[in-house]
Amino acid sequence: xxxxxxxYMDVDSELCKGCQLCLDVCPKSVIAISxxxxxxxxxxxxxxxxxxTGCGLCFYACPEPGAIRVVKP
Numbered sequence: 001x002x003x004x005x006x007x008y009m010d011v012d013s014e015l016c017k018g019c020q021l022c023l024d025v026c027p028k029s030v031i032a033i034s035x036x037x038x039x040x041x042x043x044x045x046x047x048x049x050x051x052x053t054g055c056g057l058c059f060y061a062c063p064e065p066g067a068i069r070v071v072k073p
Contacts, residue, residue, distance in 0.1 A: 005073035006052070006073070007052050007053060007054025007070065007071060007072045007073070008047055008052045008054075008070075008071050009022075009030075009031070009047050009052050009054075009058050009059070009068060009069070009070050009071070010047065010068070010069050010070075010071060011031075011044060011045050011046055011047065011067060011068055012066060012067050012068075012069075013034070013038050013044040013046070014038050014039060014040070014044075015064050015065075015066055015067035016038065016042060016044035016045050016064060016067045016068075017040070017042045017044075017064060017067075018033055018042040018043040018044055018045065019062075019063065019064075020033060020045070021061040021062060021063065022045050022057075022058035022061055022062055022068060023045065024061070025057040025058060025060075025061045026057060026058055027053070027055065027057065028051045028052065028053060029051075030047060030048050030049075030050065030051040030052050031045050031046070031047060031048065031058060032045065032046060032048050033045055033046075034046050045068075052070075054070055054071075054072045055070075056070045058070070
């Protein structure tokens with residue numbers, strides 16, 4: 001049995017300021033905004049868990065260095 005590793009995006013919820021720019025550029029709409037607050041009182045973005053193509057548009061749209069990374073296993 002083989003498991004296909006799929007790309008995904010990862011958000012550092014402590015660095016994310018909830019600007020939603022990543023949501024606007026995601027072609028697959030696989031990013032959402034959390035109802036929970038981070039330690040800076042922002043609602044951070046998060047990956048919904050399926051469907052990322054690894055295109056990296058979220059990474060390039062994000063104004064916060066290090067807040068988003070795209071993993072392509």
